[in-house]
Amino acid sequence: MFFLLQIAVPNESTTDKIEDWALDHGLTIGGIALFVIIAIVAINILVPRLVRVTTQTRLAGKPQEEIEQRAETLTHVFTRTGATLLIVLGFFTTLPELGVNIGPLLAGVGIAGIAVGFGAQSLVKDIISGMFILIDNQYGKGDVVEIAGKTGVVQDIGLRRTVLRDLDGIVHYVPNGEIVVSSNMTQEYSRVNLNISVSYAEDLDRVMQVINEVGEELAADDDWKAVIISPPRSLRVDSFGESGIDIKILGDVQPIRQWEVMGELRRRLKRRFDEEGIEIPFPHRVMVHEAKSAGLPAEVRMARGED
Numbered sequence: 349m350f351f352l353l354q355i356a357v358p359n360e361s362t363t364d365k366i367e368d369w370a371l372d373h374g375l376t377i378g379g380i381a382l383f384v385i386i387a388i389v390a391i392n393i394l395v396p397r398l399v400r401v402t403t404q405t406r407l408a409g410k411p412q413e414e415i416e417q418r419a420e421t422l423t424h425v426f427t428r429t430g431a432t433l434l435i436v437l438g439f440f441t442t443l444p445e446l447g448v449n450i451g452p453l454l455a456g457v458g459i460a461g462i463a464v465g466f467g468a469q470s471l472v473k474d475i476i477s478g479m480f481i482l483i484d485n486q487y488g489k490g491d492v493v494e495i496a497g498k499t500g501v502v503q504d505i506g507l508r509r510t511v512l513r514d515l516d517g518i519v520h521y522v523p524n525g526e527i528v529v530s531s532n533m534t535q536e537y538s539r540v541n542l543n544i545s546v547s548y549a550e551d552l553d554r555v556m557q558v559i560n561e562v563g564e565e566l567a568a569d570d571d572w573k574a575v576i577i578s579p580p581r582s583l584r585v586d587s588f589g590e591s592g593i594d595i596k597i598l599g600d601v602q603p604i605r606q607w608e609v610m611g612e613l614r615r616r617l618k619r620r621f622d623e624e625g626i627e628i629p630f631p632h633r634v635m636v637h638e639a640k641s642a643g644l645p646a647e648v649r650m651a652r653g654e655d
Contacts, residue, residue, distance in 0.1 A: 377445050384438040391430045396423045413603065414536060421488035421505055429507065471508070473525035478507035481524060487532045492604055494531040496522045534603035540580045540610050544617060545592035547627035552593065556582040558624055559597060562616050567599075572612065575605045580613055592629030 396419070403419040482505075487493045491502045493512070498520045500512035510527070512520040546555050559582040566572055567579035580599030587594045601609045621628060 377442050380438050380441050380445075384434050387434050388431045391434075392427050395426050395430065399423045399426065411536070411602070417488045417490050418485060420490075422482065424489070424504070425482060425506060470523070470525055474508045474523045477524035477527060478505075478509075481505070481510075481527070481530070482507075486530050487535070490604070491535065492533040494533070495529075496526045498522060533606075536603065537577055537600050538603050538606040540597065540599040540601060540606050540613065542597050542610050542613070543586055543594040544597060544614075545589055545594050545629055546621075547592050547629045550593075550626055552585060552595070554624075555626055556595060558620055558626065559595065559617065562620050563597070563599060563613070566609075566613060566616060572609070575602050575609060577601055580609070589629075591631050 399422045400419045403415055403422065407415045407418060481487070487502055487505070487510075489502050489505060492500070493502060495510065495512070498512055498514065500514035500518075500520060502510060503513050503519065504511040507524070509524055510522045512522060514520065544559065546552075559580075563580035567576040577600040580597050583596040583598045585593060586596040597613070599609070618628070620626075
């Protein structure tokens with residue numbers, strides 16, 4: 349630092365000092381910067397390949413989409429963490445070349461760290477929770493999850509926080525330390541789970557047969573057979589509603605595809621029910637008019653149109 353102040357004052361030896369500094373320290377700083385850049389590039393090239401090979405081996409037999417999702421999540425975390433550590437290491441390595449004594453600096457950081465540590469417990473908790481989320485493979489980028497009372501698609505996951513985007517497009521930043529229970533709706537497979545109501549007058553055996561036929565037709569369709577793992581089928585009579593009887597339908601599909609499959613299934617069921625004459629009920633209300641005007645004068649009853 350003293351050297352930097354000296355070269356700010358022009359004199360006959362300024363050029364020599366700059367040349368000496370460049371030879372003694374500039375080359376070292378340049379070498380450190382070059383090393384950090386090369387190391388970051390190497391991490392971004394090698395880590396994805398290594399993670400992909402390891403993930404393919406450890407998740408052999410799992411769906412390819414799940415393997416790729418896991419590899420993408422781990423690659424993102426490892427490359428970002430590695431690059432951050434390299435930059436910090438390069439920064440502290442460069443300081444002595446600039447005339448900065450990092451001994452007192454590190455000592456000060458250590459003392460401050462003890463003081464700040466009591467207030468940074470939540471940060472440590474977030475990082476530890478993030479590590480366990482990754483190790484346990486609780487969820488990854490692209491999964492639909494419910495965590496800390498928020499539901500959405502995982503946009504990003506790191507050691508400190510998870511980023512969700514909900515159905516309205518709102519982005520939620522959830523600290524990992526606040527995640528007590530994580531519910532993954534798209535891990536390995538997703539499930540079609542819906543109720544269809546029919547009129548009390550319908551033959552339930554016939555209705556359930558029609559539902560199963562529609563589910564089988566959907567699973568055999570060229571546009572949908574790669575998505576559906578097990579055809580949607582009627583499971584049971586689920587409940588008696590105010591206007592009709594609810595029938596439970598279940599089926600397994602590829603991750604995150606359950607909503608579009610349910611939409612197509614509803615469309616086909618409506619068309620088939622119309623063809624078969626099966627009634628989908630809607631609320632009926634009977635209005636009873638109680639005659640309370642019998643004792644009113646004739647003029648009033650005539651005005652009301654009751655006579």
